[in-house]
Amino acid sequence: MxxxxxxxxxxxxxxxxxxxxxxxxxxxxxxxxxxxxxxxxxxxxxxxxxxxxxxxxxxxxxxxxxxxxxxxxxxxxxxxxxxxxxxxxxxxxxxxxxxxxxxxxxxxxxxxxxxxxxxxxxxxxGGTFSTMTLAMVYAMSELRTVRENGIEGILELPGQAGSWADLVRANPRNRDRLLAIGAGEFERVLTRWFDAFVPKPNEAIxxxxxxxxxxxxxxxxxxxxxxxxxxxxxxxxxxxxxxxxxxxxxxxxxxxxxxxxxxxxxxxxxxxxxxxxxxxxxxxxxxxxxxxxxxx
The missing domain is CATH 3.40.50.1820 (Alpha/Beta hydrolase fold, catalytic domain)
Structure with a gap:
């Protein structure tokens, strides 16, 4: 590798x-x-x-x-x-x-x-259905979790293949990396990423x-x-x-x-x-x- x-x-x-x-x-x-x-x-x-x-x-x-x-x-x-x-x-x-x-x-x-x-x-x-689906898959659960349970909650968040827990299992360094990012920065960036998945009339994708x-x-x-x-x-x-x-x-x-x-x-x-x-x-x-x- x-x-x-x-x-x-x-x-x-x-x-x-x-x-x-x-x-x-x-x-x-x-x-x-x-x-x-x-x-x-x-x-x-x-x-x-x-x-x-x-x-x-x-x-x-x-x-x-x-x-x-x-x-x-x-x-x-x-x-x-x-x-x-x-x-x-x-x-x-x-x-x-x-x-x-x-x-x-x-x-x-x-x-x-x-x-x-x-x-x-x-x-x-593209389109409303698939774009809003991605908002839920990639950001909404994360934002709810980090606000309620901090960055430690992200480490335990279940989900589809490719979840944060899966990333830690595949690469143990990622646990410390997530903890170092912290809840505040994680929430700030994921809020910005979430906005990308809010359907807008001037965005085909x-x-x-x-x-x-x-x-x-x-x-x-x-x-x-x-x-x-x-x-x-x-x-x-x-x-x-x-x-x-x-x-x-x-x-x-x-x-x-x-x-x-x-x-x-x-x-x-x-x-x-x-x-x-x-x-x-x-x-x-x-x-x-x-x-x-x-x-x-």
Whole structure:
């Protein structure tokens, strides 16, 4: 497991694929790390197409250190990715991401345009239902808990995979890091992060005003959301497509109900919500100029 220190915290990462391949940063969603099921098959497929895929545990994901700063959690991660790329000496990269990783990748492309050669995103969160869902998942419980039980309560807060307790189990340093942040600073930052998930009429995606999309000038591929994917609405794909000049919107390479079916399978203990992503390997390689396995 490789680590690099960025902004006062350790970030866990690894490369997959040939050392001389074009670097593609692959960012999953949720507070899920690089080893969450469904992520690596896509990374392996991109690597088989000649790309050098950078997988990373974003701050507050996997085994990386907890970090609490920035305008939003996605803006914090964009700053972390920029610092990590500088430390690793990769130069500009292609930024690929799905679900929360799509938002992180978009923010990265806006904030650090000099570090991005291409952008590809799918399963983009937007609209009232999915945005308010994230407010509850990522901030509301935390704010209630820290106000009632202090920072120690955050350490015991139950939740989905990727909870603060999970982050401490994966990386014991995180207990001391959270205690050092303290209840006051944690509440201040999480209040700011919570505001990013309050739906606003001028934000197609949470925490990013529409006008900021003007800063994305690189070739961009958008995979349309599923027909009844309420977590990643079809409409949001079109909105982002309209906001990024010259972007290309394509039909999903997976069934319209892929997200819902994958969630049902995950509840049965039979898979992961990210399992369909490997089906995008061919279109992503076409977009970036690679060769899918089995093709010449």
């Amino acid at each position: 490789a680590e690099v220190e960025v902004n006062g915290g350790l970030v866990v990462y690894e490369f997959v694929g040939p050392e001389d391949g074009e670097v593609v940063v692959l960012t999953p969603g949720g507070r899920f790390g690089k080893d969450f099921p469904g992520v690596r098959p896509l990374a392996d497929a991109l690597a088989a197409g000649g790309k050098r895929v950078l997988l990373w545990d974003r701050p507050n994901c996997g085994a990386s250190d907890i970090q609490i700063f920035g305008r939003s959690e996605s803006h914090m991660r964009a700053a972390t990715l920029a610092g990590m790329l500088a430390e690793l000496g990769t130069g500009p990269v292609a930024a690929f991401g799905g679900s929360g990783g799509a938002r992180d990748s978009i923010v990265f492309a806006i904030e650090y345009p000099e570090l991005v050669t291409r952008l590809a995103v799918w399963s983009i969160v 949470p925490g990013v005003p529409d006008w900021e999309f003007e800063g994305i000038r690189v070739p961009t591929l958008i995979i349309r959301g599923g027909e009844r994917d309420f977590d990643h609405p079809k409409r949001t794909s079109y909105e982002v497509h309209c906001l990024i000049k010259g972007s290309r919107l394509i039909e999903p390479p997976w069934p319209e109900d892929a997200w819902e079916a994958a969630r049902a399978a995950e509840r049965r203990g039979e898979g992961s919500v990210f399992d369909p992503w490997v089906q995008a390997a061919a279109v992503l390689l076409d977009f970036i100029g690679g060769t899918a396995a089995g093709r010449s």
